[in-house]
Amino acid sequence: MTTAPCGRAPERQRTATAWAVLFIFLRLGVTCFGGPIAHIGYFRNEFVVQRRWLDERAYADLVGLCQFLPGPVSSQVGFSIGLMRAGYFGGVAAWTGFTLPSAFALVLFAYSASALVGPIGLGLLHGLKLVAVAIVAQAVWGMARTLCPDRGRASIAVVAALIILFVTSPFAQIGAIAIGGIVGLWFCRALPTSDIGHVAVPVSRRVGAAALLAFVVLLFALPILGGHGAPGRFSLFDAFYRSGALVFGGGHVVLPLLHEAFVTPGLVSDDVFLAGYSAAQAVPGPLFTFAAYLGVIVKQSPHGVPGAFLALFGIFLPGILILIGVLPFWDSFRSRPAAQAIMRGVNATVVGLLGAALYTPVWTSAVKSSGDFGLVLVGFVLLTVWRAPPLFVVVLGAVGGIVLGQIT
Known part of the structure; x- marks a missing residue:
C-alpha cells in the first residue's frame, strides 16, 4: 500500500x-x-x-x-x-x-436462560459448562503450540499459571503480564525478528497520541471513580473496560479476567457465567459479545438491555482506542527487536493465564463425575482432531448434559 x-x-x-x-x-x-x-x-x-x-x-x-x-x-x-x-x-x-448480531443473540439467551429450571434445564446448563471446558482446553492447546514453542516461553507460561493459581490479589493478572514482558525481553531477544511490512492508515499522530492518552486515563481513572462513591455504572464500566484492556492473545483470554471481575465478587453465579460463555461459542461474530450477556444478568444496576450496551461499549473501547493510538507509530515501533521480544513474553504469559483458568474455575466447577469427563473428552477431540464446528459441539454438549442429568 x-x-x-x-x-x-x-x-x-x-x-x-x-x-x-x-x-x-x-x-x-x-x-x-x-x-x-x-x-x-x-x-x-x-x-x-x-x-x-x-x-x-x-x-x-x-x-x-x-x-x-x-x-x-x-x-x-x-x-x-x-x-x-x-x-x-x-x-x-x-x-x-460485525458485533450486533452475536450481541443480540446472547441478550436473547440471557433472558431465556433464567427460564431453564427443572432437570432438563439444569442438565442443559451443565452440558454447556462442560462444553466450555472442552473449548478452553482447545484454546490452551492451540495457543501453547504456537506461542510457547521453546523452553524459555514454556517456562514463562508455567510461572504465569502458578502466579494466578497461588496469588489471590486482584492485581495478579496485571503483574503476571508485566513480569512476562520483562522476562521475554531477557529470554526472547535472541530469537529471529519477524518480517515486517507497511500499513497506511488515515490516522494522524496527534489523533493517535490523544487515543493513547484516553486509553491510559480511563484505565487508571475508572477504578478511582468507582472506589470513591461514584454511581455503580462507573464500577461496572470499569470492570468491562479493564477486562478488554488486558486481553492479549485472543478472545478466550477474557474468560479469567471477566470471571475475576464478576464471579469472584458475587455479581454473577459461576454456573450462569460458564453457561453463557459456552453459548457464546455457538453464535457468529466476536467472542467479546459475551459481555452483552453479562450486562443483562449482572446483579448490579444497570442491567438488562442498558447493561448490555454498557458492557459492549466498555469491553470493546480499549481495544479500539489503543489500535487508533498505535496505528500512526506502528511501523517504527514494531521493527525494534526489544518490542518483539516483550510481546513474545506477554503472549507466553497469556497461555499460562488461560491454563490456570482451565483448571479453576472452568474444570473445578464443571467436571464432577466420570460422565462429565467423558463428555469433555469427546468435545475436545471433536474440536482439535475432527475440526468440528463449535456450534455442533455446543449442541452435542447441551444434549449430553440433559442425558447425563437423567441417568444420574
Whole structure:
C-alpha cells in the first residue's frame, strides 16, 4: 500500500460509504462462525480475494498489528478495514455490523436462560459448562503450540499459571503480564525478528497520541471513580473496560479476567457465567459479545438491555482506542527487536493465564463425575482432531448434559 498524507487515506480507499461498509460487515456478523482465526479467513476472502480492497501483504501486515495489541483481534481488523475504506464512520460501521448480531443473540439467551429450571434445564446448563471446558482446553492447546514453542516461553507460561493459581490479589493478572514482558525481553531477544511490512492508515499522530492518552486515563481513572462513591455504572464500566484492556492473545483470554471481575465478587453465579460463555461459542461474530450477556444478568444496576450496551461499549473501547493510538507509530515501533521480544513474553504469559483458568474455575466447577469427563473428552477431540464446528459441539454438549442429568 502507498503512504497517505498524515490524517488522510489514499484516494482509492475512499470509494465505499460507511453505509456500504455497515451492510457488508452485518452480513459477515451473521455468517462468521469459528472464532477469531476463522474470522480472519472470512475477512481475507471478502476484502482481499473478492473485493480487492487490500492486497495480500497489506492484509497480513494489518493482522500482525492487531495480534500484537491487546483487544479482540478480528474486531480490530474489521474496524481497521472500515477505517481505511471510509474513514472513522467506516470504522464504526464495520464494528457495529460485525458485533450486533452475536450481541443480540446472547441478550436473547440471557433472558431465556433464567427460564431453564427443572432437570432438563439444569442438565442443559451443565452440558454447556462442560462444553466450555472442552473449548478452553482447545484454546490452551492451540495457543501453547504456537506461542510457547521453546523452553524459555514454556517456562514463562508455567510461572504465569502458578502466579494466578497461588496469588489471590486482584492485581495478579496485571503483574503476571508485566513480569512476562520483562522476562521475554531477557529470554526472547535472541530469537529471529519477524518480517515486517507497511500499513497506511488515515490516522494522524496527534489523533493517535490523544487515543493513547484516553486509553491510559480511563484505565487508571475508572477504578478511582468507582472506589470513591461514584454511581455503580462507573464500577461496572470499569470492570468491562479493564477486562478488554488486558486481553492479549485472543478472545478466550477474557474468560479469567471477566470471571475475576464478576464471579469472584458475587455479581454473577459461576454456573450462569460458564453457561453463557459456552453459548457464546455457538453464535457468529466476536467472542467479546459475551459481555452483552453479562450486562443483562449482572446483579448490579444497570442491567438488562442498558447493561448490555454498557458492557459492549466498555469491553470493546480499549481495544479500539489503543489500535487508533498505535496505528500512526506502528511501523517504527514494531521493527525494534526489544518490542518483539516483550510481546513474545506477554503472549507466553497469556497461555499460562488461560491454563490456570482451565483448571479453576472452568474444570473445578464443571467436571464432577466420570460422565462429565467423558463428555469433555469427546468435545475436545471433536474440536482439535475432527475440526468440528463449535456450534455442533455446543449442541452435542447441551444434549449430553440433559442425558447425563437423567441417568444420574
